[in-house]
Amino acid sequence: xxxxxxIYNKNAPSAFKDGTPGPYTGTEGIKDLADxxxxxxxxxxxxxxxxxxxxxxxxxFDISAVHIGPCELWLDDTLMANATNCWTTYADKxxxxxxxxxxxxxxxxxWVWLATHxxxxxxxxxxxxVVGGSSASTGTTTDKPTTEMPSPTPVLxxxxxxxxxxxxxxxxxASISSSNACSFRGNAGNEKYNDWCxxxxxxxxxxxxxxxxx
Numbered sequence: 001x002x003x004x005x006x007i008y009n010k011n012a013p014s015a016f017k018d019g020t021p022g023p024y025t026g027t028e029g030i031k032d033l034a035d036x037x038x039x040x041x042x043x044x045x046x047x048x049x050x051x052x053x054x055x056x057x058x059x060x061f062d063i064s065a066v067h068i069g070p071c072e073l074w075l076d077d078t079l080m081a082n083a084t085n086c087w088t089t090y091a092d093k094x095x096x097x098x099x100x101x102x103x104x105x106x107x108x109x110x111w112v113w114l115a116t117h118x119x120x121x122x123x124x125x126x127x128x129x130v131v132g133g134s135s136a137s138t139g140t141t142t143d144k145p146t147t148e149m150p151s152p153t154p155v156l157x158x159x160x161x162x163x164x165x166x167x168x169x170x171x172x173x174a175s176i177s178s179s180n181a182c183s184f185r186g187n188a189g190n191e192k193y194n195d196w197c198x199x200x201x202x203x204x205x206x207x208x209x210x211x212x213x214x
Contacts, residue, residue, distance in 0.1 A: 001051075001128065002044040002045070002048070002126045002127060002128045003044060003045040003048035003049075003128075004043050004044055004045065010043050012043075013115070013122035013123055013124055014034075014039040014042030014043055014123055014124060014125045015034060015037035015038055015039035015042070015123040015125070016037065016120040016121065016122060016123065017033060017037050017114075017120055017121045017123060018119065018120050018121070019116060019119055019120060019121040020119060021116060021117060021118050021119055022116060023068075023084070023085075023116065024069060024070050024084065024114060024116050029072065029079075030070055030071065030072045030082070030112045030113070030114050031072055031074060031079075031110065031112050033114060033123065034112045034114075034123050034125045037123055039123050039125045040125070041110060041125055041126065041127035042123070042124065042125030042126055042127075043125075043126075044125075044126050044127045044128070046108070046127055046129075048128075048129060049129070050106045050129035050130055050131040051128065051129070051130055051131075052130070052131060052132050053099040053102055053107075053130040053131060053132050054099070055099070057096055057097060057098060057099065058094040058095060058096055058097060059073060059094065059095045059097050059109060059111065060093055060094050060095075061090070061093055061094075061095070061111060061126075062093060066087055066196060066199040066200050067087065067113075067115035067117050067122070068085060068087065068115065068116060068117050069085070069086065069113060069114045069115045069116040069117070069121070070082065070083060070084045070085065070086060070113075070114055070116075071083055071086035071090075071111065071112060071113040071114070072111070072112050073095050073097065073109070073110070073111050074108075074109070074110040074111075074112070075097065075101055075102060075107055075108070075109060076102075076104075076107050076108055078101065080095075080097055080098070080101070081095050081096065081097065086113055095111075097109070099130070102130060102131075102132075105131065106129050106130065106131045107129070107130055107131075108127055108128070108129050108130075109127065109128050109129075109130055110125070110126070110127045111125075111126050111127075112124070112125045113125075182194070182198050182214040183198060183201065183202060183213065183214055184197045184198050184201035184202065184206060184211050184212065184213055184214060185197055185198065185211065185212060185213075185214050186210060186211060186212075187208075187209075187210065187211060187212040190210050190211075193210060193211070197210065197211035197212075201213075
């Protein structure tokens with residue numbers, strides 16, 4: 001788990017970038033965007049003591065808010081994994097990582113996530129130092145190091161009202177919930193966002209132009 005230099009604000013974005021709400025269609029890497037915005041490892045301590053790299057070959061992240069957007073996983077200067085929609089690609093909140101690539105005295109894992117659900121876009125950026133790289137196929141499985149993204153808080157632009165509809169409020173493959181037991185759902189015409197509204201409204205982000213109470 002990363003060491004946060006600002007533990008009281010670890011849930012907040014580490015930087016912002018002006019952008020139109022919607023899927024990210026740019027060509028610039030997410031880490032490059034974070035660096036340009038002044039977020040290098042965000043609110044995590046880059047000088048924290050390293051933790052032992054496990055042999056299970058994964059990094060675990062923790063997100064409770066269903067923000068939409070791409071992410072990248074880096075081991076030092078090598079891109080190890082990426083996704084255009086982090087939430088759906090890594091639905092089990094684990095990302096495969098070949099720790100055997102960490103051949104030096106220690107390496108840094110960096111996970112960068114760009115949430116493009118509103119304007120400005122939000123950047124979440126966590127790092128953790130590891131030692132003792134090993135592959136997933138050898139050794140005894142140990143606990144997963146958690147590159148933790150703790151419940152990021154949605155931030156609306158100051159000029160927007162609470163019912164502004166984010167352009168990518170739900171992924172294109174959002175499905176209609178089959179359960180009648182719900183707290184929130186998509187309003188008339190937005191029924192395909194039932195599951196998204198249920199997750200995000202319960203997390204504190206509930207645009208009235210899209211969602212309603214059941």
